[in-house]
Amino acid sequence: VIFENNGDNYYNDMKVDGFSNQRLVDWLSLSQSAGLIPPQDSASISITVNTRQLLPGDYNTKIVFSSNDSTAGRKAIALNFNLARPEHDIGITQVWLPGGAIPILFPIEPGAEIVNAGLNDEADFTVICQVADQGQPIYSDTVFVASLLTDQSKVVTFKPLMLFQSGELEFNITLENLVDDYNAYNNSYRSISQVSNLVDNFESATGFWKFEGGWGITNQLQGRNSQYAAHVNNGNLPYENNMNATMTFIPGFDVSAVDELTLTFWTRYVTEADKDICYVEASGNQTTWTKLDSLSGFGFTNWSERIIPLTNLVKAGYQKVWVRFRFVSNESIGMAGVLIDDVSIYPDATVSVKNQSMLEPLLEQWQLLQNYPNPFNLNTTFSYNMVKSGDVKLSIYNINGKLVRDLLQQKQSAGLHSIDWDGRDNNGQLVGTGIYLYRLEVKGKFMSSKKMILLK
Missing domain, CATH: 2.60.40.10 (Immunoglobulins)
Structure with missing residues (x-):
């Protein structure tokens, strides 16, 4: 057997077999290099020599013909040429x-x-x-x-x-x-x-990230829209005790010509609540890092998007902004950990522009949003949506349920509202580091509460 036809018709390329000690050249190709020739008929074969990747010099090869005529044997045609350098190239x-x-x-x-x-x-x-x-x-x-x-x-x-x-x-x-x-x-x-706007979907190694302490890219846990995602312990479950692991975006973002900046990413997580925490941090000099968000507790059922404004760093005059994810665990109870996927960056106030479609369904339901930033140092913002007007009360409690601050008590119209807290109690005194609760009540219509962390 000299040739074996692996194609669907007579004119597909053939697999060469039976030519021992022969090397096929990659600069020569034949069209209709196999097929049937009826009696008293002929066939044309086109020979193409591609010299684009060849250096000047002498080249010698041969084209071998074989058929089912056992008396004819193989026929060979020599192909020899000299490739000369052009005058100008x-x-x-x-x-x-x-x-x-x-x-x-x-x-x-x-x-x-x-x-x-x-x-x-x-x-x-x-x-x-x-x-x-x-x-x-x-x-x-x-x-x-x-x-x-x-x-x-x-x-x-x-x-x-x-x-x-x-x-x-x-x-x-x-x-x-x-x-x-x-x-x-x-x-x-x-x-x-x-x-x-997509920075990384973690489907291939980009070299953008520096993984330390456990972070890695894995397909052991399903990504958001594909196979891979970043995981705090490189796909190994449960995560380890006493971790202090970071995933840092090495190049940073050049913000010298922008006025606003927003980071978004998608996440699933389950950790020991308020003890094992993934912080989202940013820096303008890679030395001082500011906590902008935190992931802790149970958020593993569905992928959820997080929106992190970075405009404060831009307005501070930094030329570049770096971001990182830092996971800290204590000495006990490891769980599934934190998955990060589809990290994106927007040189605008993306919450009001890019995510307008995301806010539209929000405006159709009662909702208390997570405060921002969280964790925070003294100042944070609460946002909530009201489907109908009503009597609103927003209160802050310590972890033991003791009232700390009556922040708001008034009638408000339907729509999206925000209010700031300066970290002071009802007596005007600054409160200490710790976990606090904030609760929204709309009389006879809606009530919801969430946790937040104050760090000094």
Whole structure:
């Protein structure tokens, strides 16, 4: 058996068998390389030699024909040629462009390697990088190359590019002002990238995160819309005692040109309530970290989205903002832990803009939202939605159920409301670190309470 047909028709490529000590060349291909020839008929075979990846020099091979005519034997046709270098041939050999997906607020530094494969030195040509959004140019930079000697290469870099909104972008790098260039195919490079608010869905290793103390990416617990998610103990259950594990976004977000910033992510979690806690923290210098949110207790039934405003760090004058997830456990009772997935970033007040559709169903039901920030240091905000107008009372209690502060008692209209607490009791004294309860009562219509943590 010389060939075995693994295709669906006569003209599919054939699997080679029976040619010992022979190596197939990757620069030669045949069309209709197998099939049937009726009596007194003929067939045409196209031979293609692709020299694009070949170096100059001599090349020798043979094409072998075999048939079911046992008297004919194999027929071989020699194929020999010399590949010469062109007089002029400048080409792009490598590019440094983003991949298929790019998160916003992520600095892009395009670049390319240019090689002179021709016989002559070249001079005075340009390398251009252009980016278009739906056909409209949004970026262009040109690098002038004064000279490039034969057999030499040169790396050119373009000015950095920062993206602020999602969309599909077309990247093009082209060589221009070339004289008598032999090959046109390697004078340009084109790629398409999807820009989105999504920073990471953890389906592949991006290198964006520094995992310490236990965090890792796992498929042992189902991700939100796919297989993988980040887990506090790398998918191992239960999580360990006395953990202090961090997952830090290494590049940070460049906020030098934005006025607002919001982080969102999806999570499921179950921990020993108020003892084993996952903190969401942010920093403008990677030294001082501010607690912005916390996950503790039972929230494992469904994935839920968390919205973390980062605008305070932007307004503080920081040029970059880093975020991290820090999990702390005590000496007993390990549980399933915390899953994080679909981390996104928005250079705007996403709660009022991006999540308007999410707020619409909220406006149709009574609801007391989690205070923000939580944990907090003295100041925090309570938000709640009222379907109908009513007499509202918002009170704060310590963990023992003792009244700390009557924060609000008045009639309010239907809609979304917010009120701040400055960490003081009814006597105007600052309260201490600890767990507190806040309770919303709308007389005869609705009542709900939630926990919060004050840290000093």
